[in-house]
Amino acid sequence: MAANVIALLELYSIEFVDSGPNVAKGNVNIQCPWCGESDPSHHLGINLETAMWGCWRNKNHRGRLFYKLLAKLTALSFAEARRLTGEGGARAIQQGEMERAVQALTEAPNTPKSNTFKRKLQLPSEFRKLSGFTPQFSLSAKNFIRYMVKERGFPKHHLKNICREYELRFAIGGRFKNRIIFPVYEDKRLLTYVGRYIYPSSALRYLALDKEESVKQVKDCLYNYDKAMEGGNELFIVEGPFDVLKMDFYSRKKYCRAIGLFNMNLEPAQIDLLFNLRGKFDQYTVLLDAGQVAESLRLQTELSFLKSVEVFYMRGDLDPGDLTPKQARDFSRHL
Numbered sequence: 597m598a599a600n601v602i603a604l605l606e607l608y609s610i611e612f613v614d615s616g617p618n619v620a621k622g623n624v625n626i627q628c629p630w631c632g633e634s635d636p637s638h639h640l641g642i643n644l645e646t647a648m649w650g651c652w653r654n655k656n657h658r659g660r661l662f663y664k665l666l667a668k669l670t671a672l673s674f675a676e677a678r679r680l681t682g683e684g685g686a687r688a689i690q691q692g693e694m695e696r697a698v699q700a701l702t703e704a705p706n707t708p709k710s711n712t713f714k715r716k717l718q719l720p721s722e723f724r725k726l727s728g729f730t731p732q733f734s735l736s737a738k739n740f741i742r743y744m745v746k747e748r749g750f751p752k753h754h755l756k757n758i759c760r761e762y763e764l765r766f767a768i769g770g771r772f773k774n775r776i777i778f779p780v781y782e783d784k785r786l787l788t789y790v791g792r793y794i795y796p797s798s799a800l801r802y803l804a805l806d807k808e809e810s811v812k813q814v815k816d817c818l819y820n821y822d823k824a825m826e827g828g829n830e831l832f833i834v835e836g837p838f839d840v841l842k843m844d845f846y847s848r849k850k851y852c853r854a855i856g857l858f859n860m861n862l863e864p865a866q867i868d869l870l871f872n873l874r875g876k877f878d879q880y881t882v883l884l885d886a887g888q889v890a891e892s893l894r895l896q897t898e899l900s901f902l903k904s905v906e907v908f909y910m911r912g913d914l915d916p917g918d919l920t921p922k923q924a925r926d927f928s929r930h931l
């Protein structure tokens with residue numbers, strides 16, 4: 597029995613991701629503690645079944661016992677970490693197990709199975725439209741509405757239109773229970789979806805549909821791509837789906853649009869999509885948190901093919917999604 601990886605990562609507040617371009621099936625990924633600052637994302641994978649771990653950047657950052665990684669990540673001694681993981685007992689490593697684990701860790705990225713790419717994806721039936729709640733689910737509906745109004749600052753009387761325009765759904769059961777669902781489309785085709793948890797909790801705030809179940813994994817997509825392809829005055833390039841909703845919905849009457857990158861690292865597939873948006877807007881504006889100086893320099897370079905790219909820092913630790921409707925509406929310099 598391998599260590600309970602997720603429980604221990606959560607216990608020590610170690611940030612991890614369970615989906616994305618670096619994450620193999622059945623793994624979670626963290627920033628490699630040996631690569632440290634030079635690991636810009638999450639290059640160290642941990643297999644949830646075996647608890648073996650390995651860094652994609654450096655073959656020396658690997659091991660089969662989780663307590664050694666845990667000790668590196670925390671102030672725990674080897675002995676303390678080992679007690680927590682329950683490892684180091686008599687379990688014999690089977691022939692080939694390490695080799696298979698290492699292989700699984702290293703061959704995962706960007707190898708889409710070609711037969712899955714043409715598959716058609718549909719939203720599960722337990723996902724509801726805001727208008728689709730029957731009286732027995734009205735309490736759930738209320739909680740979703742409260743989250744949108746109180747936590748996300750959308751006026752209640754706009755919700756119907758917002759939900760319709762962006763095809764938002766609400767999950768009351770299944771793996772995405774208690775999440776607002778953002779379907780991700782490209783050329784009117786559903787590629788994948790992402791769910792935001794609506795309660796304060798240690799659960800992952802954003803959960804993406806697995807790469808294997810998606811037509812295209814989320815980090816290779818741009819959120820709100822189809823609407824952005826209509827073009828306009830100014831395109832806001834933001835991080836999360838809520839940032840997109842706020843900026844896009846309230847500035848669209850000024851012919852501005854917003855797209856979301858899901859995180860501020862650009863994947864090659866996303867750059868391809870952004871290339872299609874070249875020339876469709878007069879102005880491209882990246883909206884970042886005040887702290888994201890390094891990201892802004894990198895993004896500005898990577899996006900220089902868009903010609904008129906500017907970076908705008910939000911005040912304090914505000915996200916674009918925190919703006920009021922009026923602030924979002926007034927954000928564009930285009931009248």
Ligand SMILES: [Zn+2]
Nearest residue numbers: 628631651657
């Ligand atoms: Zn490393």
